[in-house]
Amino acid sequence: MAAPVSSQQTATRDPGIAFIMKKAVVSALVALVLFSLMIGIRTETGPSGQLVYSTRFGELAAVVGAVFVGSIVIELLRRWVGPVGGVELPAGVRSAFSTLGRLLAPALLIFALLVPVIFYNQRYLLDLGILVLTYVMLGWGLNVVVGLAGLLDLGYVAFYAVGAYSYALLAQSGLPFPYFTDTYPYIAMDFLQLGPWAFWVLLPISGLLAALWGVLLGFPVLRLRGDYLAIVTLAFGEIIRMVILNWQDLTGGPNGVSGIPRPTVFGIPLTPGENGFAALIGVPFSPTHRLVFLFYLILTLALLTNWVTIRLRRLPIGRVWEAMREDEVACRALGINITTTKLSAFAIGAMFGGFAGAFFATRQGFISPESFTFQESALVLAIVVLGGMGSQLGVALAAVAMIGGFELFRGLDQFRMLVFGGVMVLLMVWRPRGLVSHRTPTVFLQNQTEISSSLVKEGHG
Structure with a gap:
């Protein structure tokens, strides 16, 4: 009973x-x-x-x-409903979801290629697409540092600013330091003499200068982890911003830098006239041509970032990054050079941030310290975390959702930040590991290895 x-x-x-x-x-x-x-x-x-x-x-x-x-x-x-346990989906449904997952990335790429064609007459959507791709590139760059290497960087906007100001200053006045121009006159070339090719020459230089600052940041934080690393990188970002704000002779201080040269189609300017790109291909000039070119330019830079990151993941350095992210002590015990590993992650992530900064400068034509605050670092870090650390597709989806969603709630005026924050909280509750939390390991066994019983010996004594 x-x-x-x-x-x-x-x-x-x-x-x-x-x-x-x-x-x-x-x-x-x-x-x-x-x-x-x-x-x-x-x-x-x-x-x-x-x-x-x-x-x-x-x-x-x-x-x-x-x-x-x-x-x-x-x-x-x-x-009424009670606790809901795990639901096992049928094999056919799992196969369909797996197929959709494999087709999602190519579908997004095809849509991105067709955006300027579909929305050619809608300047607002083209500008929004350029902004989204800029944050996608920044997210993929930070994903190298945070997602793959496991180094919490809260000052990523510093490399973004270094790239932007490097391009702006060099494009306007060559090497701006009197020491070099007086001591080494053969080095002090004026990049204005390059004319239409200035952007294509200064783009890699801006990325390399940002990578140099990434290495300079990496040296002081080699022995730091977790919260201490986050605090130091946050301070580094603020130091760069304060230097830009106060070094008025070089950076213009709070007034910023204006009149930054625009990019060209490999030396052909996007301007009206006989020497312009429109006249060369025989079509009427339109201001939209520059937006379309900027869209495809940032799309190319973002895809280059994605391709390099994927290739690096499959190389030994990428596997070392992932191993260090999981257990740094074990990596040291195995003889892995942690110094080189950390510096390479900071340098490569910073280089991509410098590329994005140079593009931002040439797109805006004006930059100021207000564009490189801690809020930008927090936004890019949120994109990486919400998308799924280490996931390239997840970062892209998170950038589209956060930047595009922010514009979607623009009509809510002062309540949009409240709604946006609430959506982020719900997402982190339901998907704590990000939108795309699962990814294929870099190295795994194709076939399980069976050990013969003859190789196993029972010990005695």
Whole structure:
């Protein structure tokens, strides 16, 4: 005869209305405290410069009420549905999902190639596509440092800034340092003499200079890991920004650098006239030609970053990066040179950041320190983490979702950051390892090796 179930056990398995209401009230109170200053009170700058505020208690009440009702609904669903275990999908469904996963990357590439054709007359979408591809490239560059090597870098925007300012300064005035021009006049060539070819010459130079700064960052942090490494890289990013802001004779300080030369189609300028690209191919000139060229240029740079990263993963250096990410102590015990491994990761990641910075400078035509704040580093790091550290496809999807999604919620005005943050929290709860958390190992056995029983000897004594 089964033992009777006590009321305490029943309450534990089946919470009543009192428990549900108590949890909903607690959730609503927490929401009230959190959103009182974020939504309930709005501050603005008055006409004479003073700070004025206005109240939005109606919107605050609506949000708190939504949290209260949502908590009740969630608890009722848990009560009625119960815990859901893992669901085993049929073999046909798993095969279909696997096929879709393999076709997703080629489909995204084909769509990216057709974007300028489909949206030729929509300047806003072309600009948005260029912005998304820029962050895709930055995400793939940081993925080398964070995703493959496991080095938490919070100052990646520093290399972005080095690339941008290197291109801007060299394109305008050659080597800007009087020491070199006075001591070594044969080195002090003026890149303005290169004319239309200046961009193509300075692009690799900007990347190499950023890689040099990546090595300079790597030396002081060779013995640091985890939070300490993050703090030092964050400080490095702020140091670069403050140097740019205060070294006015070189960088222009807060005024920035303007009049940066535009890129050309391998020496042919995208300008109206007989020498322009449009006249050369026999089509009417349109300002959209430059946007289309910039789109394909950043797409090429991003694909180059992706190709190099994939190739490096299959080389010994890539396998060493992944091994160091999993266990640095074990790598040292195996005789792996951790110094070279870390410096190579910082240098290669910084080089791609420098390429993106040079493209950003030539696309904008103007750069200033406000474009290279810590917020940019945090955004790129969020793209890498949400996409799945080490996953190239996941980083691309996360960049499209975060940059494109941010524009999608632009109509929500001041609430878009709240909505965007909530979506990120839900994504991290449901997919803690990122959008694409699974990836094929770099090295794995094609066939399992069986050990013969004759090779196994039982020991005695």
